[in-house]
Amino acid sequence: MSQFTFLNRQAPYLRPDPARVIVRPFRPATEPRDLNPTEKTRANHIVDRVMALSAEAAAVQLAEVLDNFDGRHRNLLSKFEARADEMEDAFATHESFSIVQRRLIGAYFMHEYSFEAAALFNPSIVAHPDQTGVAAGECRFIISLRAVGEGHVSSLTFRSGIVAADGTITIDPTGRLASLPRIVRQISGVHGDDVELAFRPEDDLSERVIFPVTMAQSNGIEDARFLAFDEGDGTTVYYATYTAYSGSGIRSELIETRDFRTFLLTPLSGAAARNKGMGLFPRRLDGKYAMIARQDNENLYLIYSDDLHFWNGGQAILKPMFPWEFVQIGNCGAPIELEEGWLLLTHGVGPVRKYSIGAVLLDKHDPSKVLARSREPLVRPEPSEREGYVPNVVYTCGAMRHGSLIVLPYAVSDTFSNFATIRIDALLGSLA
Template sequence: MTVGSDAVGSDAGEADTVTFESELVTRHPLTLTADPGRVIAKLFLPGEEGSEGHSRAAGIVARVLALSDGEVAGLVAALLDRFGPRHRDYRDLLTRHAAIVAPRVRTPAELSPARTLLLGACFTAEYAVEGAAVTNPSAVRHPDQSGLPAGALRLALSLRAVGEGHLSSIGFAVAVIGPGPAMRLEPRTGPLTTGLAVPVTWEHARLRALLTDHGLDDEVTRSVLDSLDRSPADGDLEQAFAGMPADLLRRPQAAGILAGIRSVAGTLRKIEFPADSGLAERVLWPTVASESKGMEDARFVRFTAPDGTVDYRATYTAYDGTEIRPRLLTSPDLRTFTTAPLIGPAARNKGMALFPRLVGGRHLALCRSDGQTTGLTASSDGLVWEPFRQVHEPRATFELIQVGNCGSPIETAAGWLVLTHGVGPMRTYSVGAILLDLADPATVIAALPEPLLTPIATEAEGYVPNVVYSCGGLVHDGRLWLPHGIGDSRVGMASVPVDALLARMTPRT
């Protein structure tokens, strides 16, 4: 076995306190590190970015309009030469950003095509999505398995990318595992894209449940929902507002309630990436207020519906600088993503992990609603989650502080294999494993007696020291593949034979 940290002293009693890692695991000699060259171009509004509270847009627009045509042409040529190759559809992006401040231009004729591009560039800034770190991956089968030798599998790896200000987004990488224990990363090249928003409409029943979860259950809200119920399936929310009885609109609280409804309804988003973009070029960037300070730790799973339909789903943590909320990503192909809030008593903390299929006709998920134990929750629709039942509490020495999951349960003939994370002394994060009953996943039938993976000497340092952590692995050709974050700063890959792992687990009494 490999010792997770250096023992202090030499007598047997002190040595017994050291956490030992399972001898089954193989660390592969490959590390994915943060690349500060992976940049996006985002809207930049001077004076409105921090705590200044006063827009400086008017002065900037005036200075751009005061330049001569020759000066504008020279500046734009330099911009296109330097930044054009770094960003997909750079001209269109600058034009969209210019349109945001264009109302400050009194005479639209003053904005020639070149001056429009320059104006847009003054309200655009590059952001290195991995400027600080890349970590906490999950792995699923890639939708494209073409061109591989027999025994190989292409993986889609989701990544937590951390940039300036500790702002997290969801990035991707592609790896190939097999045949056998071999693995490689495919190049992460090409300009990044954050995609484009696509119109999407709530199902009325789901919007109703979400509004109730936010405490909006009053006559104004009911009037709006009733109007939607009587409209076509894609009924417009603003039309429902316009059709409200005047007596309700005159109530002092009506304006605040309507603003709340509009805010909640705006938490549904659909993002579409260009068809010719590679997976590693796509970045899921915050689009709603609840995730304005970060999208963290996506746990992806390939979900199979009862009719055999397959799609990709992921839970992730949305952070607005004050509160955290779990949200759901769904995608048929990892190119178009819909993101929606999760609600209900169990959807209150980090670390929800979806089961890859229905169990007993219901959606199931692991959760950590109390912050320290692993629970099981159920849902009829995958959005509204019931109160959790405790499944696994801190027991072993490497999980004295808290336990949680390291991704979605993996179905095996012996049971649901759940990779766990345990937090022990000195806030050391290790990866463990438990086995849940296939028919009754609330029952733990076995557990690995020691960590599967714990920080060794070369993994102790990082953005957050003493951490190995995963958001999900998978089984291929009899081997569990486990991508994992190291020190919240880089990503490694480990693997272990599944049969040997299961044989090493001890029955839970």
């Protein structure tokens, strides 16, 4: 158990819910684009079978589909039509088709996916851009979470809530439905695809799911570390570094948003972006962007760059020192600015691959200088928190300051998420 009495574990738990589903394209083993266009494919065969139905039978089938699935998704017919638009090659051998046939064919090439059936973990937290109606001393926040479903595919989902003046945390009700965004544009660049996504205004924050779009992300958008970036001109941009996983390789990428409704996803380049766990400072330092990263899978580096999307070099500033972090250390999100310096939450890996959370205080004017660090973890797995998909792990992708407190969402055994608050003065007093 943690030796620190200033850490207060809170009541809210965010657990995976297999009832939350999105509807996604179903791709048979071969689609028309995969083979010679003159050759009949499995997709063609499915279309042929639907087209062979009488008009009445097709209408009955579509009505049954809607009766079964319409209450589980918004605008389901439009989703069927959009999917049919992607199947034009499969329609090529048919001279005409009705709107009912087209919608029914779209339905045959879609499936439901329970995006958080397996896990809901590795959260980060930022103040909500809209604080309208919030009482004095309170703060509305947004939590980002890594959701994992069938096939261990990771996506990004969100929740909102309120932290009261005394640190009490409440979570807003989660939307019953879930939605994928529209792809506004996708541009291929030298280092990969830039993708702009937009959700509909009527999609509640908790209904928004960012699912892998590009090949580099195809097996997961993992561990987003959100932060509120001060542009220095009175405006705030929300950035998140995350790991894109293709199934065979990883790289760091960046999300940018101002409203959590439209998002721009771009790859990062440079030698430092070939690993995971990058944490961006929330403002420029001496005119440059700054990042905490771990290029060598073991130590933490401080990197400066004139270009937000290119990261190279760096100076090693933190190496494993204490037994709870002998295997490796890493950052747990963006550094938090305090009057005393930059507070950097870290994770350490110890014996039997046990993950714990600690903290480091960096010099405010020169973050390469380590002023103090945790000799013992702030948070380590409690007996009730050891079991899960990956045992003996507590982990966070970012905390935030709220008055005299640090609000810390953290994941338990790569399965569900919990919250704690930490008194800043006591935390700093515990560092050596």
